[in-house]
Amino acid sequence: MTDVDDQFDAEADATIIECLNLAEPRSFFLYAGAGSGKTRSLVNAVRKTIDNEHGRLLTLTGKKIGVITYTNAACDEIKQRLEFDPRVEVMTIHAFSWSLIEGFNADIRQWVAKNLEEEIIELEEQHRKGRSNTKAGIERLRSMESKRRRLARLNSIVKFIYSPTSDNRTRDSLNHSEVIAMTATFLTSKPGLRRILVSRCPVLLIDESQDTNKSLMDAFLHLEEEFHGRFSLGLFGDMMQRIYSDGKEQLDKAIPARWAMPRKRMNHRCPSRVVEVINNIRHDVDGEKQVPRSDAEKGVVRVFIAPQAGVDPFAIEAAVRQRMATIADDPAWENSDAVKTLALEHLMSARRFGFVGFFEPLWGIENLRTSLLQGTGAGLGFFIRDVLPLVKALRANDRFGATAIIKASSPLLDRAALQEAGSNQVAQLGRAKAACDGLLALIQKQPEVSALAVLEFVAHTGLFTIPDTLAPFVPGGVEAATQDNAAQDDLEDQTEGREAEDTSPQLSAWSKALEAPLSQIELYDVYVRGQSQFGTHQGVKGLEFSRVLVVINDDEARGFLFAYDKFFGAKEKSKADHENEAAGRDSSSDRTRRLFYVTCSRAEQSLAIVYYSPNPELARNAILQYGWFEQGEVELIN
Numbered sequence: 001m002t003d004v005d006d007q008f009d010a011e012a013d014a015t016i017i018e019c020l021n022l023a024e025p026r027s028f029f030l031y032a033g034a035g036s037g038k039t040r041s042l043v044n045a046v047r048k049t050i051d052n053e054h055g056r057l058l059t060l061t062g063k064k065i066g067v068i069t070y071t072n073a074a075c076d077e078i079k080q081r082l083e084f085d086p087r088v089e090v091m092t093i094h095a096f097s098w099s100l101i102e103g104f105n106a107d108i109r110q111w112v113a114k115n116l117e118e119e120i121i122e123l124e125e126q127h128r129k130g131r132s133n134t135k136a137g138i139e140r141l142r143s144m145e146s147k148r149r150r151l152a153r154l155n156s157i158v159k160f161i162y163s164p165t166s167d168n169r170t171r172d173s174l175n176h177s178e179v180i181a182m183t184a185t186f187l188t189s190k191p192g193l194r195r196i197l198v199s200r201c202p203v204l205l206i207d208e209s210q211d212t213n214k215s216l217m218d219a220f221l222h223l224e225e226e227f228h229g230r231f232s233l234g235l236f237g238d239m240m241q242r243i244y245s246d247g248k249e250q251l252d253k254a255i256p257a258r259w260a261m262p263r264k265r266m267n268h269r270c271p272s273r274v275v276e277v278i279n280n281i282r283h284d285v286d287g288e289k290q291v292p293r294s295d296a297e298k299g300v301v302r303v304f305i306a307p308q309a310g311v312d313p314f315a316i317e318a319a320v321r322q323r324m325a326t327i328a329d330d331p332a333w334e335n336s337d338a339v340k341t342l343a344l345e346h347l348m349s350a351r352r353f354g355f356v357g358f359f360e361p362l363w364g365i366e367n368l369r370t371s372l373l374q375g376t377g378a379g380l381g382f383f384i385r386d387v388l389p390l391v392k393a394l395r396a397n398d399r400f401g402a403t404a405i406i407k408a409s410s411p412l413l414d415r416a417a418l419q420e421a422g423s424n425q426v427a428q429l430g431r432a433k434a435a436c437d438g439l440l441a442l443i444q445k446q447p448e449v450s451a452l453a454v455l456e457f458v459a460h461t462g463l464f465t466i467p468d469t470l471a472p473f474v475p476g477g478v479e480a481a482t483q484d485n486a487a488q489d490d491l492e493d494q495t496e497g498r499e500a501e502d503t504s505p506q507l508s509a510w511s512k513a514l515e516a517p518l519s520q521i522e523l524y525d526v527y528v529r530g531q532s533q534f535g536t537h538q539g540v541k542g543l544e545f546s547r548v549l550v551v552i553n554d555d556e557a558r559g560f561l562f563a564y565d566k567f568f569g570a571k572e573k574s575k576a577d578h579e580n581e582a583a584g585r586d587s588s589s590d591r592t593r594r595l596f597y598v599t600c601s602r603a604e605q606s607l608a609i610v611y612y613s614p615n616p617e618l619a620r621n622a623i624l625q626y627g628w629f630e631q632g633e634v635e636l637i638n
């Protein structure tokens with residue numbers, strides 16, 4: 001690291017540290033682009049603060065520095081970098097919100113009731129106006145019915161529960177957006193809650209603040225207004241990287257003049273050519289210009305334009321990697337594992353990484369999506385926490401590991417089974433061993449064995465407990481589950497859950513997903529852990545990779561928030577787009593430009609963009625007209 005580079009933005013860091021002075025806390029808004037080390041500044045400032053006399057004060061008073069991150073992964077990373085210091089509370093916005101409102105059961109009940117009543121009135125209104133025999137009409141009726149039922153049951157719920165990392169489908173649970181909305185309302189309407197927050201965390205730092213839910217952000221800004229001088233709200237983020245519609249538009253314009261406005265201008269991540277390109281993309285938005293590190297390489301940037309129809313994307317992307325290996329003089333491009341491929345959405349990644357058969361049916365069910373992306377929920381857990389670790393241990397001939405897994409989670413060797421076996425424990429151990437051997441044989445004999453066949457084998461041998469979600473797919477599964485009272489309750493919660501009245505779509509989705517080979521679930525698991533070479537444009541916010549391949553295909557993505565075809569001039573803008581632009585409102589082009597900025601700025605060495613266009617020639621001209629890329633950097637392929 002060169003001294004000049006290290007000192008380049010030193011003033012911003014010093015300002016932030018000053019703001020965290022607990023005797024005189026001051027709020028601040030850090031203005032800094034991609035790769036400028038915002039997270040590093042956050043961690044450094046917190047560390048410096050807890051290492052000085054303020055740290056002792058925090059220990060004495062039991063107060064904490066609050067840090068809100070955007071993802072669980074970012075949360076873990078920051079905790080680790082701060083060595084799990086107990087004076088710092090690092091949480092996602094969902095976990096933080098719940099930590100504020102948990103236990104206020106009467107208020108929660110009242111809020112949910114009012115919210116449900118309003119939603120029901122709105123649905124009734126729509127019902128009066130619309131037709132009831134269409135798909136939308138039927139869903140509306142079902143939703144109305146479900147909300148009425150939930151409303152009727154509210155009084156019987158003594159304690160509301162919520163988990164920031166799962167689908168929250170039981171009767172007494174709240175969903176993610178309710179918790180956020182409720183926290184915003186409570187913070188605004190309850191002075192006591194505001195006092196609790198400020199007294200618990202005299203400093204609250206929010207990373208990726210551009211995407212923090214707008215009503216919650218407004219609540220924090222009001223709270224700051226009331227407590228300034230005694231409380232510091234520190235916003236880290238980059239308005240150019242606002243890619244979720246939830247965030248507060250023009251947050252930067254809402255910041256009071258008394259706040260500190262530190263600024264960082266060096267990009268420590270990207271090579272100089274990538275810095276130039278992202279400066280170009282950003283230019284018309286706020287003119288903010290970054291400089292590369294003095295020791296930055298030049299790097300390579302290429303845009304490849306391919307036709308949208310009648311091509312094999314796998315062949316095209318392989319050819320692009322080959323071409324990049326030559327242009328960048330970097331053979332690693334030929335190895336797809338060394339390239340991070342960013343698709344517009346998860347299905348595109350699933351197709352490319354090879355787990356679409358398992359993923360697509362479940363992804364089609366709206367309220368399974370959170371758990372699908374987080375690998376949570378009993379059905380997924382059965383495979384990724386029980387079966388796959390055992391399969392891996394057996395394949396590696398790791399008898400010790402396999403035994404540990406069986407001991408920890410197989411009913412064959414749980415305490416009750418062993419007690420029941422009495423003097424016959426050896427036979428019970430033999431049964432477990434035979435089940436393991438059988439599972440290994442099944443997988444070795446048929447490497448593409450279906451998930452269903454594995455499930456049936458596990459049910460037959462009793463190797464693991466079959467969760468209710470999967471019980472309908474094994475002989476006698478449902479009866480076995482319903483004999484058990486607790487299971488019966490769970491089943492009712494699932495079938496008569498708040499919103500999910502009709503579980504048949506979920507059952508048929510699981511039925512389809514189980515036809516996929518178990519090997520697809522292994523790939524899915526690697527993907528959701530973020531360990532594959534694939535990711536989505538939105539999902540890689542905050543991350544960085546040596547070689548980045550951005551895949552753009554509106555046709556395959558079928559999204560509506562982002563529209564590259566319009567952005568790159570290959571498709572006409574709609575009337576609404578023109579109106580939004582004329583009125584200075586956020587248009588789909590604005591959103592697309594910001595997403596493009598995020599993806600391009602992930603590259604540490606070289607960047608390739610593959611754009612599947614309905615009209616490659618037109619797109620090429622439009623892209624060149626922007627002037628972001630040089631003539632030689634844009635190639636047509638087919």
Ligand SMILES: Nc1ncnc2c1ncn2[C@@H]1O[C@H](COP(=O)(O)OP(=O)(O)OP(=O)(O)O)[C@@H](O)[C@H]1O
Nearest residue numbers: 006033034035036037038039040268269541542543
């Ligand atoms: N002062 C510095 N010296 C050396 N490397 C740095 C410095 N600041 C940041 N970096 C490195 O630059 C990269 C980008 O930092 P970081 O991820 O914190 O940036 P960011 O501003 O959060 O980026 P983004 O908004 O794009 O997610 C990281 O690899 C980080 O280690």
